Amino acid sequence: MHPSGLQVSTPTDTTIVLTRTFNAPRRLVWEAMFTPDRMRRWMLPPPGWTTTVCECEARVGGALRVAWKSEEADPAMTLQGVFTEVVLHERAVHTERMALGSGQTIGSLLETHEFTEKDGVTTMRITQAYDSKEARDGAIASGMDQGMEACYERLDTLLARPA
Amino acid sequence: MVVDQSPRLDRVFHALAHPARRAIIRQLSGGERNLSELASPLRMTFPAATKHVRVLERADLVRRRVVGRQHLCRLRAAPLRDATLWTEQFRRNWEARFRALDELLDEMKSEEQPRSRRR
Structure with a gap:
């Protein structure tokens, strides 16, 4: 267990903030986050999927492109974005658009990464800003497997009733 | 806290x-x-x-x-009704990625050590 695991918060209706510390200098965390060969190591695709494209150029105007294929579709899903703000090893902002293989957009957001280092430990804070509350909620809900979601739906109905 | x-x-x-x-x-x-x-x-x-x-x-x-x-x-x-329950699965998915990132960073640090000793 990591000494300080990931914290997730939703400070506004359209944002998700992820905060995590890493036992490494921020120069290395930056490199791991934005270098394609390194990114492939931690951007774990869903089970049965493989990463086919992984490009990332962390400079203003630089592109971010990732694609995955499944047994049924190639690509099954794509992620594309452009860096809009870059302060080396400190701060990076990029747009992000997730789409299905068919090209249908399933979500777009602005992602801000902030890195601070103290005594060789780096804190990374990722702020995901979605277009709407629905899009934000969808991103959170997509993390749940279907069984769990069905269970939540049942509980929602149940909790809507007065006890 | x-x-x-x-x-x-x-x-x-x-x-x-x-x-x-x-x-x-x-x-x-x-x-x-x-x-x-x-x-x-x-x-x-x-x-x-x-x-x-x-x-x-x-x-x-x-x-x-x-x-x-x-x-x-x-x-x-x-x-x-707890809001943290709602985000928990999302958190776990990202935490799995960050554990992989922890491992990668350990490797990157040990790759660097021989180099820094030579300096």
């Missing part, structure tokens, strides 16, 4: 993972019930129902009080 909620949420997730326990929660949403009332619609023995209720108690989803021979159970919905 940020408190690690994981062990508590693990208990809630575990409690919700069984259809019989979800059925018990559904029954209790109608109000307080005694253990036999909970057991019979599920065609469950009294000890089996007791076992499930204990799991729900550990997750703080159910409170039980004993009145004479009756074990009365009632639902405590607060843990289910």
